[in-house]
Amino acid sequence: MGNIAIERPPLRPWLAKMIGMYEQLQAVGDKENADKVKQLMEKTAAGELIVAFCGHFSAGKSSLINTLLGEPLLPSSPIPTSANLVKVKAGSDYVRVFYHDDPPVEYEPPYDPELIRAQCRDGETIEWIEISRETTAIPPGVAILDTPGIDSTDDAHRLATESALHLADVVFYVMDYNHVQAELNFQFTKQLTDEGKTVYLIINQIDKHRDDELPFAAFRSSATEAFRRWGVEAARLFFLSLKAPAHPHNEWHELSACLRRLFADKDEWLVRGAETGLKRIAARHLEQLCAQHAPLEQEMQGRVQELGGVHDQAAAAEELERLEAELAGWQTAPARAEETFRAELERVLQNAYLMPFETRARAEAYLQARRPDFKVGWWFAKAKTEEERQRRLDAFYESVKAQAETQIEWHVRQLLLKFGNEWNADRAWLGQCQQWTVEWEQSLLAGLVKQGADTSGAALLHYTDEVAAALKKRYRDSALALFAGLAEQVAKQAAAQTEVLSDALSEAREKEELLGRLAGLKAEREERRRAFEKLITAPGDAAALDDNRLAVLTAPPDFRKARHVEATKQQPVVEPAVDRFAAKEQALGQKGAAGGEVEAEGAGESRAPSAGGKRRSERAADRLDEAAACLEQADLLRRFAAPLRDKARRLRERAFTVALFGAFSAGKSSLANALLGAPLLPSSPNPTTAAISKIAPPDKGHPHGTAVVKVKSESQIWADMQASLSQFGYEANTWEETLRLCARIAESGAEHPAQKPHIAFLAAAASGYERMCSRFGATLSVGFEELEGYVADETVSCFLDEVVLYADCPLTRQGVTLVDTPGVDSLNARHTGVAFHYMKHADALLFVTYYNHAFSKADREFLLQLGRVKDAFALDKMFFIINAADLAQSKEELDAVVTYMNGELARFGIRFPRLYALSSRMALAEKTGADPGPCGILTDSGLPAFEADFFRFLTEELAEVAVESAYAELERARQTAAEYARAAGQSEAEKAAKRQALEAAKAKMRTVLADAGDVYGRQALIQEIDELLYYVKQRVFFRLNDTFKEAFNPAVLRDDQGPARRALERCLDELLASVGFDLAQELRATSLRVEAFLHKRLAGQFTSLCGELRRFDEALVLTPPEAFAFAAPEFANALNDVDRARFAKALSLYKNAKSFFERDEKRRMKEEIEAALVEPVDRYLAEQKERLISAYAKQYETAVAALADALADQVDGYMDGLMAALAETADSTALSRIEATLHSLLSREDREARS
Template sequence: MGHIAIERPSLRLWLSKMIDMHEQLQSADDQEHADKVKQLIEKAASGELVVAFCGHFSAGKSSLINALLGEPLLPSSPIPTSANLVKVKAGPDYVRVFFHHDEPVEYEPPYDPDLIRAQCRDGETIEWIEISRTTDAIPPGVAILDTPGIDSTDDAHRLATESALHLADVVFYVMDYNHVQAELNFQFTKQLTDEGKTVYLIINQIDKHRDDELPFAEFRTSAAEAFRRWGVEAARLFFLSLKDPSHPHNEWHELVACLRRLFADKEEWLVRGAESALKRIADGHLEHLRARHEPLEQKIEARLEALGGADDEAAAIAELDRLEAELADWQTAPSRAEEAFRSELERVLQNAYVMPFETRERAEAYLQAMQPNFKVGLLFAKTKTEQERKRRLEAFYESVKAQAAAQIEWHVRQLLVQFGKEWHADDAWLSECQQWTAEWDETMLAGLVKQGAESSGAALLNYTDEVAAALKKCYRDSALALFAELKEQIAKRAAAQTETLNGQLSAAREKVELAARLARLRAERDERRRAFEQLIAAPCESASLDENRLAALTAPPVFRKARHAEAAKPQAASKPAETSRLSVKEQALGQEAAGLGVSERADEARALSSGGKQRSEEAAERLEAAAAWLERSEMLGRFAGPLRDKARRLRERSFTVALFGAFSAGKSSLANALLGAPLLPSSPNPTTAAISKIAPPDHKHPHGTAVVKVKSEPQIWADVQSSLRQCGHEANTWDEALRLCARLAESGAEHPAQKPHVAFLAAAAAGYERMNDRFGAVVSIGWEELETYVADEAVSCFLDEVVLYADCPLTRQGVTLVDTPGVDSLNARHTGVAFHYMKHADALLFVTYYNHAFSKADREFLLQLGRVKDTFALDKMFFVINAADLAQSKEELEAVISYMNGELGRFGIRFPRLYALSSRLALAEKTGAEPGPRGVLADSGLSAFETDFFRFLTEELAEVAVESAYAELERARRTAEEFARAAGQSETEKAEKRQALEAVKTKMHAVLAGIDDAYGRQALRQEVDELLYYVKQRVFFRLNDVFKEAFNPAVLRDDQGPARRALERCLDELLASVGFDLAQELRATSLRVESFLHKQLAEQFSRLFHELRRFDDALALTPPEPFAFSAPEFANALGDVDRVRFTKALSLYKNAKSFFERDEKRRMKEEIEAALVEPIDAYLAEQKERLVATYAEQYKAAVAALSAALAEQVDSYMEGLLAVLSATADHEALARIEAALRGLLSGRGGEAR
């Protein structure tokens, strides 16, 4: 490909830019994006316009391309067909296959169309396929690109699509009619348009539309509006039906005309596509560079975080400078302190005036007395003279001393204290400062008198100067001596600080280096971004095309020539892709392929159940054996009771399995299949359904009996009132209510959401006379009588609960099966019941129906399940697609399974335990009845489910109880070990230990008594605050969907008279849905709060355990049973909200056409949303206080219970240990007990005697 197929200058100049970018990407070692640019160069050089078709799998992309080509070239079916990229173009006939790891192959005609289709499905080994056909359907120089479904569960499929879109000049996005509102549609097309791609939207399969449900014009408008709301600026929206070409709204011819215009303007689209693709690749390269840098950046950031520093280089340098300055300060601190002190000391001494006039007079008197000729008196003159000299010296001394105290001592003392505080001297040194004085006396004054000195003025001046100097020296030396001690303290502190700072400096230097490296990495990306922006934005006139470089980049690949007779290799290579979901096929289509028939799988399920029971029985036996050993010792006997209790619970284990699903999903049918008999009746109406249970028989309720509980009068009255309100009516008496019920039964529902309520009210009216004297009754009956209660809807609507007692393989495992009210029940009490079982059941079994997998009600339930699933200790969820025998083909069945998988993933349920089966066939298999048509199933599929289900019940669930039991046994063993060790001590050691025990026990009880729940209560309030903040966000986020469901075209129609009543009904439905959503959110919040508090209690236990073990490291404690928190009840919100606040919003409605086709719907939704803020805030504020008050009180009780339980264990341990130390305990007997317990724990000591 050495020539340019298009001579348009602007395209040639874009080619030059591509070549420059390719060079830059290669120099940056980004081969992935360099290869993409190379593909763009080849495409532009050949002048090939690429039109890509992408969208959901099974949306009809391949069928649409086949229709455009006029032949079934590409595979098409309800499952994902194109597993790799397929390019179709006009030209000489060939098929080129590009493999991920092998050289490309070119197949020459003739070739097998079936093999082409098989290769299109092989995404494992084949990267993409190019098919060239001699055709007039598309002109030369145009290629059609078929891509894998973007919603495929296989990540490789999505990546293949996204990685090829840089080649597309124009994108046609294809959607299935039923999935137009899928969020992925909006996200993907928004991304494309944001990247500058021209996008055409196609809604396929419009033959599924029913005008009686929604006028097509309104569907067209709503679809376009949905994309506009997301900011998707599509070039056009087409509506197609390939199945029914004559469909009145089919726009096939318009689509073909659009494509022809695109083909005619090929060169213009090539230039647009080049610019868009280069921008996309530039962004991709920057992301690649970021991803390449990310591990190093994360490592640097983690190290910086560990070092306690930010990633800002300037801040790191500033920190280093500060530390270096601080280190320098500390290194010179002792000398600086001394220098500063000396300076201040000299200032004090210099300013000290110790020889005022009075003192000089005394000095002069003393000097005169020291003259040789000085004499006092005649008699005893010598003695008197000495006495006078002494008196004058003392007078002079006292005067100097007073001056020294005032002028020197007080100031120096203050100076010492000042420096001591400044340098953080210890208290002893500061105390010494307060007492400090210099030591000197009269001898210093006398010693400074020179022999023969006169008492003249000059002599006096010299003498007082010398005294002052000597005095100051004395104080100086004394102060410096005391300061030397402070200097030593400073030196020690400086040494410690220097050591610390050296460590900090090492870290700071590392921070600077790391921050600099981080800055360089970011600067590299910024520089690359600017370079690409300049390259793409550069005027086309400034570029020139390098023909040699272009020729090198567009050299065609070398193909291995082959004919389809030789095509075994790629065909064989496709096998892994076809069998990669073997487990799904086995499970969905029967297990015979795996070598297991129905009976063998049933045997395996029973064996699993039996094996789990054996493990529990073995654990129980070991616990009882341990209890027998412990009872031999008076000191250890107290452990026997709890172990026997746990053994009893292991033997009498029971499980509650809750069935969930819509009323038409076949829950009861599945329950009957699991039970092996048609025991449960089907409920005729969502609002009439009772809770049905299948329970193991007991001495009061033998096999074949049932207990029927009739609703109390307040219960049935509340149900009737609730349904009347849903139909826009109120009643104060039964007579009034029954008249309204009869009227509604005759007139029917005005709104689709009212239909189940009207059906319930009609049944209640029909059965009231028969049932009004039996409200609240509990009746024990035989199964044969059950029909009279459940078959007649006029009776069954009054039932609260039906419990059947049956002896069957399932109940023999201790399983109680609960068939809950349907997830589509709008009865608030049903919702509370469902949540109770969601929270407390050991296993949840969610059932959906094959023909309408994932109804709206299913989504509501899974939304709630998604809210709370993270609070489950185990993954206890099982999902069943029932009635899988309705599948028309194996491929269709797999498509439904894949769809269900994807929908579950949307709610955060990853890797679900998902089973497709037929409960009808399963019941026939178990009862030996004629199964009837099987469809594509080899068997019912129930055995595969039962195998996994029983494994969960008997292994995963039972293992939790078994491990808890063994933990209790280990505690007993550790205590026995400690008692045996204590018993083996000498009497002296025992006496010392006894003496210490009481003190230890007191300290332990002090720790337990000191538990403070204040932090937990504060943390609880913060947790509730945060949880409810997100509740509000989620409720308002979902309001848009709720609004669309309530205010829909089926209800708001111009041909149904005044709109006011219809609008009020729509508002009522919206408020009911939002109120229901809020209550559901609060129920989920209560579960999250309980999970949070359990974690708090676990942390409390852990902290207390480690705290108590400080006093005795042999102490073994077992966590008490989890505290059973009780959640508050939550009524649906907004039931009493004043409708007046929505008057303005409803007044925006003029007529159906303007509401749905213009902006009225959005404005009304926004007004309603604004009006809802205040009542929702008020509701959440009220519920917050309820939650905090309810759980704070319970948390306080839980903490107290934890403290009491641990105190009991501490007392038990201490009393036993004290008994061992106080009595002549048999060391060998205790050692034998410990050895026996160890053997029971390890599985080797069951036979010990």
């Protein structure tokens, strides 16, 4: 690839920017995105414009490209194929194959086109393919990129498509006409346009459109509006039909003109593509960096949340500073408290003035009294002197004491209380403070007086100072002794607070560090974003391009040379490194050839319908009536007549229920119209069947052309809406609140694809509520002309429960009621139970799938359920229809689709299916004489072949069971007549002996029947249920791998959607809902298997009882009664209330989308989820086991008792008749004649059946 763009000035600045981004990405170790920049650089340097075609598989991408190229270069098929990226360009002929693990290979001509197409399908070993052709269809310097279907079930396919779109200058998104409204279309195109990509939308295969179903203008408007609502800003929407080029709405010429303009403006698009490509790669790098940071950020944010408090870095720093200061304060608190108290105490003591003038005067008087020469009076002088001295001491003591109380004690007490309150002292210590006082005696004053001291001023002052000092010491010591108790408390508080604050400080330091690291990660992303933005938006400088560096980076790889040996279709001649692929190519070619030879039953030539079955049932009815008339001639046999006439009536008035199943837009309604021979049901590319629709034969109350519309009750529609609201985490208590929530949901949109259908339902229900609320629970009678307004308008149809149309047509004249069910992809949980009811009770099931989109997830769920229960059906009543077979481009393609369908059905345990490829559109045209339009390769619709087999099934196989049952009853009547005739012809003695023996035999038979019961029935039932549930668990966990892939898929888990936690929770919810639904479906199937087991056991009981009863009379003939109708319990979906916390460990394994889908993380998460599911699944199955036992054990006892009662009636009738035959009045000749007539009727039937 030469560097053509070096000479193109507009591209040089962008190449310089690409080198800059390449080096930036290399520097940070992002090799993946650096390689993408290198790819973009190579493409830009070569001046190559790339136009990418994306979309669903089978939407027609490859066919469209083949049409553009004018040759079938790329494989195209209506069935999904493994695929990789294929680039087609104009130039010298070669094919380059780039492998995931091996060096690239270049194939030189001549090469085998079939093997090239096989390589295009190999996504396992091949990364992408480049095909260069000498063609004028596209100009030099332009490449067409074909991508895998974005709805592929293989995660790697979607990732491959997304990973290549940075190279696309323009994207054409291709959709199939019938799947425009698919969720993935909106998501994918919205993502592209948001990234700045120029996107053109193409709706292909518009030849499927029928104006009589929906005006094309309305379809165009609906499609345009749908993308507008999603905010998809597409450059244009094209409508195409490759199959019908002359279609009036085909815009092929407009598309071709658009492409020519793109090619002409190539340089402009190259610059735009360079810019958007770099932006996309930069965005992907930042998304991946964000995803790489996300687990660490989530972990750190989670820890910050756990730590609590402030979450701002600055506030956290302030909090840390505060805590450090507080801790330091508490660490010094005991010493600081004591130091502060001592200082305050000293201040109080120092300020205490204990010796005012009055006290000092009394001190002086006391000192004078202590002088040796102090004497009072003459008489009794000694006593009086001591008395005076004591009086003066008392006066001094009281004065000092009063001063000490007011100057020291009060203040120190307040000081102690203040400290106590400040340090949260306990109540006991505070009580001590309140009562604190210092007791001291007069001896303190007397003891301080010095012997011989004078009373001069100096001596007085010295004495009073000593007294004050001594008192202060007393108060100081006492106060400090009391404070010591508080100091202990402060020390304990400090120790506790130090421990708490140390922990808090440790957490605060951790939080500050985490917030700093989070800010650092954010800053790192912002720094890279700014660097990329600066690089991309900087003014262009052509001179900045280093041509030598560019030449090194864009140098082509070394290609191994290889060639195909076209003449023999052998493997390519290649070097050993690619031999293994060549062998695989050959195997692919052989497999494709073999597959084309398989043809399904019913897909070949038409088989004429047989009327024999109908004649046999009519013959049987006639013979039963004839036999009844004959039996009514004898009183002894008259009891057989009424049951035979009833069976004859039922054979003539037989009614069949035929249920139609399939995903929306599979063509169920269209097929129903074809079977009916008239367009009675609306059919549209948009989902229309929101209710159960039935087409029934007219009756007296419902003439042809009328319909009965049953509106849901208020409780039903309330339950439906609340179930949908719960998908968004909402719950409402009133209708007003419900409607407000509907409006809020409509504005906010869906977070997960699974929510989108619920948005549409809630929007329709909210819009139609005012109109329909007054009709809740109503049953309306309308004409056909009014019906479409009910069933085609979603704002009305979502309120309907059932619609019954009464139509006189060939199908209903056969006694058929046709039930058109809601799509198997219906979001209404109630429809699951309805579907199972029809699956179980319908006489025939028609499963319709669409030719171009054979198996949706909903299809697979339904077929899985069908495979579960098919063995419980008495007859194979399943028919499979591939509709729209007129879309086939060749017989080989049609055969391939039929083979694929056979294989897929076999995967669900449905082998040798009745499978028919047909066109319901053509079939309706055939029946109405209308112009069928383009028919493709088909010469007829294929419906006659299906109808021949289908009506043969209804009239022969289904009737056979009823006919055989009727003839069994007739044979019993014949044998009874023969026995009565023989008894009537016996002698009187023989009759007497026989009567006596009969009395004894009858008594014994009654005893046998009275004691009838299945002693081991309950134990056998429990054992059967245990075994069935064991395999239920095995199957559910076996399917978990697929369920997990569908829930945790690349469409939902994307690195550009921000933090993954919410998306992961949605994925988990979807997985749990799927597993819960799967378990409920398995239980429904289990109930059917249990019933089959019990019916088989009842048949054994019947055989056993017949054997016992015949021991007493060998001529006794008994027939089994009508099958007992077991009532199956209802099964709610499992896991609705399972605690999501048990899955936290599993979800924490997610890092980012790339590592999840391309490495081993997906497997590890699936295994963790599986382990977490075991306990709730076991609990659910244990609960359901008890329900199954409870439901069926009692019913089985009832069924056994009913069997015994039915046999007792037959025995009594037989015995009573036989006793009468032994009477003298019995006419043995007449009885023999009746027996002969019955024998003749049965013999004629045998002869006709054999012929």
